[in-house]
Amino acid sequence: xxxxxxxxxxxxxxxxxxxxxxxxxxxxxxxxxxxxxxxxxxxxxxxxxxxxxxxxxxxxxxxxxxxxxxxxxxxxxxxxxxxxxxxxxxxxxxxxxxxxxxxxxxxxxxxxxxxxxxxxxxxxxxxxxxxxxxxxxxxxxxxxxxxxxxxxxxxxxxxxxxxxxxxxxxxxxxxxxxxxxxxxxxxxxxxxxxxxxxxxxxxxxxxxxxxxxxxxxxxxxxxxxxxxxxxxxxxxxxxxxxxxxxxxxxxxxxxxxxxxxxxxxxxxxxxxxxxx
Amino acid sequence: xxxxxxxxxxxxxxxxxxxxxxxxxxxxxxxxxxxxxxxxxxxxxxxxxxxxxxxxxxxxxxxxxxxxxxxxxxxxxxxxxxxxxxxxxxxxxxxxxxxxxxxxxxxxxxxxxxxxxxxxxxxxxxxxxxxxxxxxxxxxxxxxxxxxxxxxxxxxxxxxxxxxxxxxxxxxxxxxxxxxxxxxxxxxxxxxxxxxxxxxxxxxxxxxxxxxxxxxxxxxxxxxxxxxxxxxxxxxxxxxxxxxxxxxxxxxxxxxxxxxxxxxxxxxxxxxxxxxxxxxxxxxxxxxxxxxxxxxxxxxxxxx
Numbered sequence: 001x002x003x004x005x006x007x008x009x010x011x012x013x014x015x016x017x018x019x020x021x022x023x024x025x026x027x028x029x030x031x032x033x034x035x036x037x038x039x040x041x042x043x044x045x046x047x048x049x050x051x052x053x054x055x056x057x058x059x060x061x062x063x064x065x066x067x068x069x070x071x072x073x074x075x076x077x078x079x080x081x082x083x084x085x086x087x088x089x090x091x092x093x094x095x096x097x098x099x100x101x102x103x104x105x106x107x108x109x110x111x112x113x114x115x116x117x118x119x120x121x122x123x124x125x126x127x128x129x130x131x132x133x134x135x136x137x138x139x140x141x142x143x144x145x146x147x148x149x150x151x152x153x154x155x156x157x158x159x160x161x162x163x164x165x166x167x168x169x170x171x172x173x174x175x176x177x178x179x180x181x182x183x184x185x186x187x188x189x190x191x192x193x194x195x196x197x198x199x200x201x202x203x204x205x206x207x208x209x210x211x212x213x214x215x216x217x218x219x220x221x222x223x224x225x226x227x228x229x230x231x232x233x234x235x236x237x238x239x240x241x242x243x244x245x246x247x248x249x250x251x252x253x254x255x256x257x258x259x260x261x262x263x264x265x266x267x268x269x270x271x272x273x274x275x276x
Numbered sequence: 277x278x279x280x281x282x283x284x285x286x287x288x289x290x291x292x293x294x295x296x297x298x299x300x301x302x303x304x305x306x307x308x309x310x311x312x313x314x315x316x317x318x319x320x321x322x323x324x325x326x327x328x329x330x331x332x333x334x335x336x337x338x339x340x341x342x343x344x345x346x347x348x349x350x351x352x353x354x355x356x357x358x359x360x361x362x363x364x365x366x367x368x369x370x371x372x373x374x375x376x377x378x379x380x381x382x383x384x385x386x387x388x389x390x391x392x393x394x395x396x397x398x399x400x401x402x403x404x405x406x407x408x409x410x411x412x413x414x415x416x417x418x419x420x421x422x423x424x425x426x427x428x429x430x431x432x433x434x435x436x437x438x439x440x441x442x443x444x445x446x447x448x449x450x451x452x453x454x455x456x457x458x459x460x461x462x463x464x465x466x467x468x469x470x471x472x473x474x475x476x477x478x479x480x481x482x483x484x485x486x487x488x489x490x491x492x493x494x495x496x497x498x499x500x501x502x503x504x505x506x507x508x509x510x511x512x513x514x515x516x517x518x519x520x521x522x523x524x525x526x527x528x529x530x531x532x533x534x535x536x537x538x539x540x541x542x543x544x545x546x547x548x549x550x551x552x553x554x555x556x557x558x559x560x561x562x563x564x565x566x567x568x569x570x571x572x573x574x575x576x577x578x579x580x
Contacts, residue, residue, distance in 0.1 A: 009481070010381065013376050013379065013381050014381055014382070014383075016376065017373070017376055017377070017381060017387045018387075020373060020387075020390075020391065021386070021387055021390035021391070023449070024390050024391060024393050024394050024449070024453070025390055025393060027402075027405045027406065027409050028393075028397065028405065030405070030408070030409065030415065031405055031408070034408075046415065046418075047415065047418075087302075088302045088303050088306065089303065091298075091299035091300070091302070091303075092299055092300055092303045094299060095295075095296040095297075095299035095300055099293040099295065099296035099299070100291075100292065100293055100296070101292045101293050101294060101296040101297065102292065104296060107300050107304065110304075110307070111300075111303055111304070111307060114307045114311050114312070115563065116556070116559055116560045116563050116564075117311045117312075117314075117315055117556065118510045118559065120509075120510050120513065120531075120532040120535055120536075120552065120555055121315070121318075121552045121553070121555045121556035121559065122311065122314040122315050122318050122552055122556075123535055123536060123539045123548060123552060124318070124321075124539040124545040124548050124549055124552070125313075125314035125315070125317045125318040125321065125545075125549060125552075126310060126311075126314040127539070128314070128317070128545075129309065129310060129313060129314055130310075144306070144310065145310065147306060148306045148307065148310040148311060151303050151306060151307060155303065179295075180293065180295035180298075180299075181295075184299075205396050208398070209396075209397075209398035209399065209400070209401075211398070211399070211400045211513070211514045211517060211518075212513050212514070212517075212536075215517075227398055227400050227401075230398070230400055230401055230404065231400050231517065231518060233404070241408065244404070245408075248401050248404055248405065251398070251401060252397060252398065252401055255396050255397070255398065256396075258396070259392075259393065259396050263389055263392070266392065266396065267388070267392060267457050270392070270395070270453075270454055270457045270458070271457055271458055271460075271461040
């Protein structure tokens with residue numbers, strides 16, 4: 001009796017957590033399972049395991065979604081966005097935490113405060129600026145947009161990390177006659193590897209997943225990203241659930257890989273400032 | 277800590293490091309050109325009747341008064357209030373789950389990973405997945421039928437009564453893991469001994485949560501509440517885009533999606549800009565609290 005009472009709570013807790021975990025994993029499992037089924041198999045029973053599995057849907061989706069093009073656009077803009085965000089934000093974080101000059105705190109506050117302007121608040125005026133720079137339907141245009149909206153959080157995360165790096169490191173290098181640029185590239189950059197990884201992964205995930213900036217900037221068919229392609233799935237293929245699932249499954253793979261190999265950094269990044 | 281600390285240092289009359297400005301330059305240019313200028317010009321457009329042609333003039337606050345009479349905008353605002361009313365769910369569900377994990381349930385790392393999982397799935401894709409799962413005769417409806425709850429086997433996104441709440445459910449599914457992780461970071465700062473002592477004194481689980489957990493976590497709870505309050509008006513776009521398009525009727529229309537529609541489909545930049553300004557004022561009011569938190573409390577980053 002006492003054994004039951006003593007163990008009832010942990011078992012109940014375990015059950016609740018398991019149920020929630022199933023609700024988070026199952027929907028994507030459902031999509032992958034559906035993607036591997038034949039149409040006939042899917043309409044016979046939606047829930048059964050896809051056995052034997054067919055890869056026809058994946059192949060068909062790859063060809064029909066013009067995935068090569070869309071995937072290329074997604075890869076270039078996401079990787080470009082991640083790298084340029086590093087290049088733009090690390091110097092700001094460095095200057096904000098390790099250099100002394102008038103107006104520094106004010107400038108830093110301005111950078112952080114630009115978080116108050118999410119794209120939804122400036123939708124059309126922003127679109128106009130991008131158009132006036134002839135950046136519509138250009139990979140460079142989307143990269144610039146990604147970086148602009150990554151600046152507040154990435155800068156914040158990097159400076160939070162750099163606050164923990166002793167100033168003596170920089171001062172010692174300066175005594176040795178190193179220039180600011182040398183300090184940045186030879187001292188700060190290597191020290192910042194962990195936070196560079198975290199910001200890179202967090203930016204990769206939201207840039208890869210984002211839909212509003214791509215929809216705004218990359219409307220032409222040849223410049224669509226994977227997410228725009230995923231957004232068009234329904235209209236294109238009517239009700240072929242297996243084919244739509246295949247398209248979704250393919251679009252989610254890169255981030256899934258990221259999740260499997262860099263979970264620690266993802267969780268770290270989520271706790272550092274948390275919002276885009 | 278940062279401000280007081282650095283001011284003291286500046287007084288030591290160190291030479292000014294001009295290269296600091298160079299470091300800020302690229303970021304300032306981007307923020308200036310692609311955020312501040314659009315914001316300023318958006319505010320200006322909002323007082324005009326500009327529709328893309330060179331023929332326009334200032335019309336005062338007509339765009340703003342028009343919102344008050346625009347049924348779609350009113351519907352969007354009422355829906356926004358409805359969404360905001362769900363805030364307790366957004367605050368409580370992750371809190372309870374984080375606390376259950378924090379008790380070091382066996383396999384807690386696996387649970388944490390599972391809860392974070394929806395956060396990394398693209399919202400558009402999550403939207404599509406749920407239009408399957410919650411669609412007419414989808415798995416959820418079949419489950420409900422099999423246990424005799426036929427009344428609840430609805431077309432969740434196609435029904436005026438449920439569309440908005442179904443969207444809230446999907447967004448909550450995507451974001452609750454973020455809350456769990458933020459709470460866990462806060463909880464990892466709590467000394468374990470306090471709970472051990474409380475257990476020895478005979479405090480039960482509920483008492484420990486109410487009298488120790490919540491008071492110690494108030495800053496984290498406040499922080500996460502602010503994130504949600506601002507986020508709820510800017511997180512829903514992809515779900516609406518992928519699932520309901522604001523419908524049926526205006527049942528699931530929210531301000532951010534209506535701004536998008538007015539900008540793109542109706543091509544009324546001046547009116548859309550005015551609504552953007554209203555959204556900006558809301559987000560600023562909510563987020564100033566958050567910026568303060570981030571600026572003065574930059575050591576949150578090391579909690580994890």
